Each structure stands twice: as structure tokens, then as C-alpha cells.
Amino acid sequence: MNIAVCIKQVPATESKIRPSADGKDIDRTGLSFVVNPYDEFGLEEALKIKEQVGKGTVTVISIGEDKTIEALRTCLAVGADQAIHIKDPALSGSDTHAIALVLTAALQKENYDIIFFGKQAIDNDSGAVGIHVAELMNLPHVAVINKLEVSPDDKKAVAHRQIEGGTEVINIDLPAIFTCQKELNVPRYASLPGIMKAKQKPMTIYSLNDLNIATDAVGAEKAMITLDQLSPPEKRTAGTALEGNAGEAVTALVRLLHEEAKIF
Amino acid sequence: MSDKFDVAIVGAGPSGSAAALTLAKAGLSVVVFERGEFPGSKNMFGGVLYTPILEKLVPNFWEEAPLERHIVKRRFGLFSEFSEAAFEFRCEDFNQKPPFNQSFSALRAQFDPWLAKKAEDAGALIIPETVVDDLLWKDGKVIGVKARREGGEIEADVVILADGVNSFLAKKSGLRKDFTWNVLAVAAKEIIALPRGTIEDRFGLEGDEGLAMECFGDVVAGTVGAGFIYTNKETLSVGVACSINAFIDKKIVPNDLLERFKNHPSIRRLIRGGETLEYAGHMIPEGGHKQVPEVISDGLLLVGDAAHFVNASFYHEGTNLAMASGLFAAETIIEAKKKDDFSQRGLKGYLKKLEESFVLKDLKKYRQVEDWAHKNGRFFKEYPDLMLDVLKDYFTVSETPKSVIQQNIVKKLRSQLKPLRTLVELNRFRKSFFSS
Numbered sequence: 020m021n022i023a024v025c026i027k028q029v030p031a032t033e034s035k036i037r038p039s040a041d042g043k044d045i046d047r048t049g050l051s052f053v054v055n056p057y058d059e060f061g062l063e064e065a066l067k068i069k070e071q072v073g074k075g076t077v078t079v080i081s082i083g084e085d086k087t088i089e090a091l092r093t094c095l096a097v098g099a100d101q102a103i104h105i106k107d108p109a110l111s112g113s114d115t116h117a118i119a120l121v122l123t124a125a126l127q128k129e130n131y132d133i134i135f136f137g138k139q140a141i142d143n144d145s146g147a148v149g150i151h152v153a154e155l156m157n158l159p160h161v162a163v164i165n166k167l168e169v170s171p172d173d174k175k176a177v178a179h180r181q182i183e184g185g186t187e188v189i190n191i192d193l194p195a196i197f198t199c200q201k202e203l204n205v206p207r208y209a210s211l212p213g214i215m216k217a218k219q220k221p222m223t224i225y226s227l228n229d230l231n232i233a234t235d236a237v238g239a240e241k242a243m244i245t246l247d248q249l250s251p252p253e254k255r256t257a258g259t260a261l262e263g264n265a266g267e268a269v270t271a272l273v274r275l276l277h278e279e280a281k282i283f
Numbered sequence: 284m285s286d287k288f289d290v291a292i293v294g295a296g297p298s299g300s301a302a303a304l305t306l307a308k309a310g311l312s313v314v315v316f317e318r319g320e321f322p323g324s325k326n327m328f329g330g331v332l333y334t335p336i337l338e339k340l341v342p343n344f345w346e347e348a349p350l351e352r353h354i355v356k357r358r359f360g361l362f363s364e365f366s367e368a369a370f371e372f373r374c375e376d377f378n379q380k381p382p383f384n385q386s387f388s389a390l391r392a393q394f395d396p397w398l399a400k401k402a403e404d405a406g407a408l409i410i411p412e413t414v415v416d417d418l419l420w421k422d423g424k425v426i427g428v429k430a431r432r433e434g435g436e437i438e439a440d441v442v443i444l445a446d447g448v449n450s451f452l453a454k455k456s457g458l459r460k461d462f463t464w465n466v467l468a469v470a471a472k473e474i475i476a477l478p479r480g481t482i483e484d485r486f487g488l489e490g491d492e493g494l495a496m497e498c499f500g501d502v503v504a505g506t507v508g509a510g511f512i513y514t515n516k517e518t519l520s521v522g523v524a525c526s527i528n529a530f531i532d533k534k535i536v537p538n539d540l541l542e543r544f545k546n547h548p549s550i551r552r553l554i555r556g557g558e559t560l561e562y563a564g565h566m567i568p569e570g571g572h573k574q575v576p577e578v579i580s581d582g583l584l585l586v587g588d589a590a591h592f593v594n595a596s597f598y599h600e601g602t603n604l605a606m607a608s609g610l611f612a613a614e615t616i617i618e619a620k621k622k623d624d625f626s627q628r629g630l631k632g633y634l635k636k637l638e639e640s641f642v643l644k645d646l647k648k649y650r651q652v653e654d655w656a657h658k659n660g661r662f663f664k665e666y667p668d669l670m671l672d673v674l675k676d677y678f679t680v681s682e683t684p685k686s687v688i689q690q691n692i693v694k695k696l697r698s699q700l701k702p703l704r705t706l707v708e709l710n711r712f713r714k715s716f717f718s719s
């Protein structure tokens with residue numbers, strides 16, 4: 020059973036995010052970074068399946084700058100067997116499509132039975148890459164799963180996903196792609212021996228060239244999405260208490276909603 | 284167990300990383316546990332790094348270390364509610380070429396990871412996000428540590444406790460007693476962002492020049508303590524540090540004291556318009572020489588703040604002593620390894636190195652300062668107030684003839700100072716700070 024988990028390094032949840040000076044990106048100075056929490060569910064599920072099946076490898080893959088190696092190391096410490104770090108200066112300014120293209124190229128170098136993604140990355144929140152890769156690789160996928168059972172012969176799986184008012188249960192043939200939701204499992208922590216062994220585990224670094232992708236196929240120039248402007252949420256101003264009895268207050272509220280908030 | 288290390292270090296602050304770097308360079312196997320998300324992530328200090336030892340650890344450190352400004356100017360201010368008198372010293376000799384005057388403003392969240400990385404590059408294994416809960420013992424000898432993770436028991440020939448002022452492991456080991464309140468100071472500090480040019484204009488600096496400024500008297504409610512501002516490139520480190528007793532006596536909390544400092548008319552203008560990026564609190568071991576515990580036992584050494592190595596007198600110097608003690612501990616272990624003797628006797632060279640260096644010499648020299656300060660509170664409140672009052676009288680412009688003004692000043696001084704007591708107190712001051 021070969022399993023790949025695509026992980027993204029994202030600013031820690033408690034970070035104070037500010038747009039960069041040009042308003043096109045976030046200011047990363049002083050931020051601390053973690054493995055995208057939804058990707059941790061993918062890694063945990065991969066490790067569980069490997070343990071259950073009793074054989075196979077778990078590979079973690081990430082696109083990102085030098086610092087990304089820390090996130091990959093964390094995954095190795097938690098239990099992944101090997102890591103692939105894709106970095107290339109030409110990737111700067113890439114949009115979701117380019118990220119999916121590059122991941123696809125890396126994933127196609129091996130035969131994976133299962134590929135996990137997070138349901139979304141908590142920084143850019145596109146919720147798109149996993150599904151996009153499924154399309155490019157022409158693989159079946161189930162998005163936002165909260166339970167997964169793999170058949171004893173490794174050929175099939177049953178995936179559960181929460182839908183409004185119920186659960187959808189999907190039988191799927193492997194190889195397949197899944198994007199993970201938080202109820203899927205409880206990710207484990209790295210053990211001390213795990214952390215110590217992580218350094219010796221294989222870490223492959225790919226450039227675009229290694230993946231046979233032309234540098235001009237990705238990057239800002241090729242982005243299908245243009246990012247206009249990142250802006251911080253408007254500062255919340257203090258609320259206003261409306262005076263008077265219920266009738267007067269409601270009248271005042273309706274007037275404010277109409278004239279100030281302009282919601283109707 | 285193949286996972287046994289030569290040395291396990293708890294804490295990747297300046298002392299732990301200095302030890303790790305030295306040991307790893309000598310080819311010993313070293314593991315460093317750091318509870319923070321990364322070394323330095325939660326660490327704070329006032330803001331001036333003294334670097335003579337750093338230069339030994341990393342020659343030409345200034346070419347790569349994340350330093351802010353080199354200090355060319357020191358300022359000591361005495362404050363009353365509305366006035367300030369200051370002494371400022373600036374020296375062009377401190378502005379010539381690196382390492383300048385071996386003092387640089389710095390931010391720990393940048394400096395600590397850099398030094399830890401140096402140790403890592405030399406071969407040390409740094410394990411962040413991992414708390415050490417206990418020591419492992421065998422036959423009364425320390426043989427390793429127990430980290431809060433699955434499979435967390437790690438053996439080592441020697442354990443170095445570099446876990447800072449709160450070191451509960453040092454207490455557990457029996458080397459150190461709990462610090463009592465009166466030997467600890469509490470500090471609150473903000474990092475306030477201002478444009479580079481504004482900082483340089485306000486503080487009279489050019490390029491990467493920096494200022495270290497300490498403020499006494501009313502700004503810190505007349506307590507035994509000080510307010511400080513250290514200039515970084517695009518931020519100011521602004522804080523207060525006072526003995527815990529002072530906070531209890533004055534019934535004030537550190538944060539309120541910091542606000543008081545920031546709102547003094549003389550300080551307010553220096554930080555105006557700045558955006559507070561971070562707030563942090565921390566303790567400082569200020570008991571000086573007599574608080575230094577036993578620092579060696581079988582298989583165990585104490586370094587840095589865990590051993591109370593802070594020279595609080597004039598200098599608020601801790602990082603330099605931390606790195607020095609880390610270096611000495613490492614050198615001692617390297618020698619001990621040759622004889623394979625890690626007993627208290629085998630490690631006793633550590634104490635000798637400390638005693639022969641500025642670490643214990645300085646702490647010894649200033650051993651009376653802490654006592655002096657606590658017994659001579661007038662130097663922090665009454666005397667500054669009186670001095671500033673007198674200066675105000677002197678500089679106030681009016682039709683009163685100058686001779687009368689001077690007579691009035693003399694009268695005021697006579698009525699408020701008890702000459703004998705003042706002389707005795709000044710003599711104590713001289714003795715505490717200037718005798719050896």
C-alpha cells in the first residue's frame with residue numbers, strides 16, 4: 020500500500036496576519052508556521068492504514084520555499100517514511116492551478132494507491148487543490164471525508180462524508196484521492212525516537228526541471244487567477260445601544276439598517 | 284541503548300546553545316531539548332547583547348548574527364513626576380568597526396534560533412516543542428533526562444541544565460533551592476514599531492548606531508528597579524524591571540508600571556505613534572553572588588540563569604554570563620570525557636573556570652548591590668525627587684535674585700537631607716558599586 024499525503028506549510032492558527040506592503044501577499048516576518056491542520060488528518064489516516072495493512076510506505080509531498088522542509092521533517096518525525104520537497108524560484112506567484120499541475124507531476128512519478136489532501140489550507144482557503152489534482156490525474160475522488168475504511172485486499176475503500184442532515188457513504192475503487200475533514204481521526208504526536216529518526220529518513224528535492232515542467236508553465240505570468248488586493252478585515256467599531264422602548268428601538272434599528280448599513 | 288548521548292542539554296537559550304555548539308564542534312554527541320516551538324520563541328530580555336564570549340563561540344559573528352544596532356550611547360535618567368535629569372555618554376570609539384563595543388541591541392526571537400542553528404550545523408540535535416520533565420537517576424548520579432514525549436527517556440553521560448531562571452529541574456536535582464521573592468525581579472516589556480528614520484531622529488542616531496537608556500525614580504514609582512528603552516532597527520524595546528517585593532509594596536502590577544513608564548511626559552514623546560507588536564513578561568534572578576547555588580553534581584551541571592548568573596548591578600548583563608557558563612561547562616565536559624570521569628570531582632574544573640573569569644568575579648564584586656538597593660530605597664525615590672526639585676528651583680526663571688534662589692536651595696537641602704545619614708548612604712553606595 021503506497022500512500023501519498025500532500026501537505027502545505029501554513030502560518031500557525033494564532034498568528035496575527037497582515038498583508039504585505041504591496042497588498043499581494045501576507046507579511047511572513049515573525050510568523051511561525053505549522054503543517055496545515057487538515058493535512059495532519061491525512062497523514063494520521065495514512066499511518067493508520069499502513070499499520071493496519073502492515074506494509075507499504077507513506078510519502079509526504081510539499082511545494083514551498085526552503086522553510087517548508089521543517090513541515091516535512093515534522094511529518095517524518097510523526098511517522099511518514101519519506102518526503103518530497105518541491106521548490107523552484109519560478110513557482111513564486113503560482114495560483115491553485117499551477118500548484119495542482121506541479122503536484123500532479125510529482126505524484127505521477129510513483130504509483131500511489133491513495134493520495135490524501137486536506138480539505139483546505141487554512142491560509143489561502145481555496146479548498147481546491149485536491150480536487151484539481153484528481154481531475155488532472157483522472158482519478159476518482161471523495162472530498163471532505165470524515166471516515167475511511169480500506170478493504171482487506173487494498174483494492175477498494177468506503178468513504179464517509181457529512182452532508183446536510185446525514186452521512187453520505189461512498190464505495191470507491193483505489194487508487195483514489197481523498198480530502199480530509201477534522202472528524203477523520205486524532206493525529207498523533209511525534210515520539211522522541213520518531214524525531215531522532217526523522218533526520219535519517221529520505222528527503223528528495225525536486226525542481227521544476229526534475230518534474231519536466233517548463234518554468235514558464237507556472238508562476239505569476241501563467242496564473243489564471245489574478246489577486247487584486249489583500250486587505251485586513253475592517254476593525255470592528257464599538258456597537259451602538261438603541262435607546263427607548265421596544266417599539267422605538269425597532270423603528271430606530273430598521274432605519275439604521277436601511278440608511279447606514281444599507282442592507283435593504 | 285544506541286541512543287545514548289555524550290551530553291543532554293535542557294533549554295536552547297544562550298547558555299544551552301553556547302554549550303551545545305562548543306560540544307558539537309569538539310565532536311561530542313549532543314541533544315538539546317527546548318520546550319518552545321523553536322529556540323527563542325518565548326524568550327525575552329531587555330535588549331542588549333554583550334558579545335565578548337559570542338566572539339569566541341562564533342568568530343566574526345557580526346557578519347551573520349541577527350543583530351539590531353551597535354550601542355554607541357548610554358543614558359541614565361533620573362525622574363520625578365514632571366522632570367528628568369539625565370547623564371548621557373556617547374563615544375565615537377564605540378562606532379568604529381565591528382564588534383564595536385561588544386554590545387548590540389537584539390531580539391531574542393531572532394538571536395536564539397540563530398545561535399541554536401549554529402549548534403545544529405555543528406552537529407547537535409536540537410529538539411524543539413519538547414519539555415523535559417525530569418532527570419534520570421542511577422545510584423545517586425544523573426544519567427539522562429525524561430522528556431514529555433512517547434519514548435522520552437534519553438541517557439547521557441552529562442546533563443546540562445540551561446533551562447533558565449525558573450529551573451525546576453535544578454530544584455528537583457537538589458542543587459538549588461527555590462528562589463525567594465526578594466532575589467527575583469519581574470519585567471514587563473513591549474516591542475514598539477516605529478519607522479527607522481523616526482527612531483534615528485528621536486534618539487540622535489545615524490545608520491546602525493544604537494542607544495541603551497535606563498530610567499530610575501518616579502517612572503517606576505520610585506521602586507528598586509528601572510525602566511528601559513533600547514533602540515532596535517525598526518522597533519524599540521520598552522520595559523520596566525523591578526524586584527518582586529517592590530511590586531508587592533506598591534501594590535502595583537508590572538503592566539501598570541509599564542504604562543506609567545510609557546506615559547511619563549519625557550518618555551511618551553519617544554514612543555509616540557509607535558505600534559506595539561509584542562508584549563512579554565519574565566523574571567530575572569537578581570540575587571547576585573550569594574544566590575549562586577552549587578552548580579556541579581555527579582553527571583550534572585547548571586549554567587546561565589538556572590545558576591543565577593546575572594549581573595544586575597549597572598549592566599543587566601545576563602546573556603554574556605549565560606554564554607560564558609555554557610562555554611565553560613562544555614570545555615569541562617570535553618576534558619572530563621578524556622578521562623571518562625563525569626562525577627562531581629571529574630567536573631569540578633567548571634567551577635574553577637567560573638571563578639577565574641568575569642562570571643563569578645563580577646558577581647562577587649557586586650555582591651552587595653542587591654542588599655544595598657533594598658536597604659537604601661531613598662536612592663530610588665527621595666533623592667531623585669529632591670535632586671530634580673532643586674534643579675527645577677535652580678532653572679526656574681523669575682525676578683528672584685539668584686543669590687536668594689541659591690540660599691533657598693541650600694535651605695531645602697539642609698531641611699531634607701540628614702547629612703550624616705546621607706554620607707553613610709553615599710559611602711555604602713561607593714562600597715557596593717566600586718570596591719572590589
Ligand SMILES: Cc1cc2nc3c(=O)[nH]c(=O)nc-3n(C[C@H](O)[C@H](O)[C@H](O)COP(=O)(O)OP(=O)(O)OC[C@H]3O[C@@H](n4cnc5c(N)ncnc54)[C@H](O)[C@@H]3O)c2cc1C
Pocket residue numbers: 025026027028055057058080081082083110111112113114115116118122135136137138139140141142143144145146147148149239242244245246
Ligand atoms: C495570483 C496568485 C498568486 C499566488 N502567489 C503565491 C506565491 O507567490 N506564494 C505562495 O506561497 N502562494 C501563492 N499563492 C497562493 C497559492 O497559489 C495557493 O496557496 C495554492 O494555490 C493552494 O491554494 P490553497 O492554499 O488555498 O489550498 P487549498 O486548495 O485550500 O488546499 C487543499 C489542500 O491542497 C494541498 N496543498 C495546497 N497547497 C499545497 C502545497 N503548496 N504543497 C503541497 N500540498 C498543497 C494540501 O493538502 C491542502 O490541504 C498565489 C495565489 C494566486 C491566486
Ligand SMILES: Cc1cc2nc3c(=O)[nH]c(=O)nc-3n(C[C@H](O)[C@H](O)[C@H](O)COP(=O)(O)OP(=O)(O)OC[C@H]3O[C@@H](n4cnc5c(N)ncnc54)[C@H](O)[C@@H]3O)c2cc1C
Pocket residue numbers: 293294295296297298299316317318319322323325326327328329330331332333413414415416445446447448470471472522524565566567586587588589592593599600601602603605
Ligand atoms: C526583562 C529582562 C531584561 C534583561 N535584559 C538583559 C540585557 O539587556 N542584556 C543581557 O545580557 N541580559 C539581559 N537579561 C538577562 C538574560 O535574558 C538572561 O540572563 C539570559 O537569557 C539567560 O540565558 P539562559 O540560556 O540561561 O536562559 P533562558 O534565556 O531563559 O533560556 C532558557 C531556555 O530553556 C527553555 N526551557 C525551560 N525549561 C525547560 C524544560 N523543562 N524543558 C525544555 N526547555 C526548557 C526555555 O524555553 C528557554 O528557551 C534580561 C532579562 C530580563 C528578564
